Amino acid sequence: MKKRILVAPLNWGLGHATRCIPIINALIAENFAPIIASDGAALTLLRKEFPNLTTIELPSYNITYTKNRKLFKLKLLKDSPKFLKAIKAEKKAIASILEHTDISGIISDNRLGVRNKKVPSVFMTHQLNVLSGNTTWLSTKIHQKIIKKFDTCWVPDIEGEINLSGKLGHLKKFDVPTSYIGPLSRFTNTRSEIKNDLIVLISGPEPQRTFLEEKLLSELKSYSGKVVFVKGIMEKKQTIQVIGNITIYNFMTSKLLEKTINESALVVSRSGYTTVMDLAKLNKKAFFIPTPGQFEQEYLAKRLTEMSLVPSCKQNVFNIKRLDEVKTYEGLKAFDFKFDYTNLFSLF
Known part of the structure; x- marks a missing residue:
């Protein structure tokens, strides 16, 4: 046994x-x-x-x-x-x-x-x-x-x-x-060919998850690159919606999410610690928007920004132009x- x-x-x-x-x-x-x-x-x-x-x-x-x-x-x-x-x-x-x-x-x-x-x-x-x-x-x-x-x-x-x-x-x-x-x-870093300019990953307790979803979808109306948007809503069946250059999923299983992040140039997400570990494993550039009031996420975002690894900002001041800041940051790297x-x- x-x-x-x-x-x-x-x-x-x-x-x-x-x-x-x-x-x-x-x-x-x-x-x-x-x-x-x-x-x-x-x-x-x-x-x-x-x-x-x-x-x-x-x-x-x-x-x-x-x-x-x-x-x-x-x-x-x-x-x-x-x-x-x-x-x-x-x-x-x-x-x-x-x-x-x-x-x-x-x-x-x-x-x-x-x-x-x-x-x-x-x-x-x-x-x-x-x-x-x-x-x-x-x-x-x-x-x-x-x-x-x-x-x-x-x-x-x-x-x-x-x-x-x-x-x-x-x-x-x-x-x-x-x-x-x-x-x-x-996840595993597969060094895939880049197919998406941006992947958005959202999760966390309500109502802040919805607030960020609505804000980002509004901001992305003026973004011309190819976007994959994962809402982080676990439901019985996976749903996929295409609006212009944005493909929206309610959720992704691990294999599909790993593949899609590997194929994306940039990640926009919360600064939860698990996300930090995942993106470090995949050697990704990212932009973090910590959950308002969650001191842990705010600390991690500030720390990684001060280390010149990942830019970040508060949810209420984010706009799509902030993504240009990523160019001057190193991105996350995995530990051996x-x-x-x-x-x-x-x-x-």
Whole structure:
């Protein structure tokens, strides 16, 4: 019997789910039997990627954004009882799963209640520091307290000074066994012929996902190049719409998305950490528009701009002429990094 490992990404945008794809593939390669547990769009995406694997629906956090970025932190505070209720429901669900299914280990990607003392439980995150403005010290302390309840922490980055996550994933001292497992990406750089001038990738909680979609579609009316526009809306069937020089998809599976990004000269997207890892793997030039109010994305965008790698700007000031800035930036590059999954999975 293969050992069953529960892999549970948070449903907050699609980044947590997509960066679990290489982990799931590695588990399969190492002769484990992954079981996928999540909810919403994240679960839908992974079911499409792994139709033959067992999947379980977990309680939802129901995370949404505010229209005004200044109110986002206040909303999170207001929603905290809802989060605590979801975490409690997660713990109960995991206890029930372990009671009825032989599970040898748990990998939680930022799902705070997905752990159990009966089996080795891993917490995967790139945020050892949780940025929240003037309350960063508090949000970080709370997050680290939760991570300490797990057996070990996996950080999808490298440990040295040259890294992708910056101060998010690197601390001078942390009292939890921590492994830096290298940047995770489901993609491979195929050095394809460029067929598209621009690919737009959108995902993340509403209503900000829709706001960015509407703004970019409006701005692209004056863009003459060939555009592929991926909305990041996970639905049962893929839809394709062509409007002039723009081809619009509701979503793409990994293989098609990999092919299309490889064939595109420039990427416009949010600055989520999974996107940063993917575009580094593909050696892509990009323009980042961080989600308003999401301190982590704002930090990553600013850091990469200051490093002369990727230009960025706030959502409300973006216009199509800003894309000209890309010419003076280097673009993202992959690290030459190979990780020993056999050793990593020995925990189970």
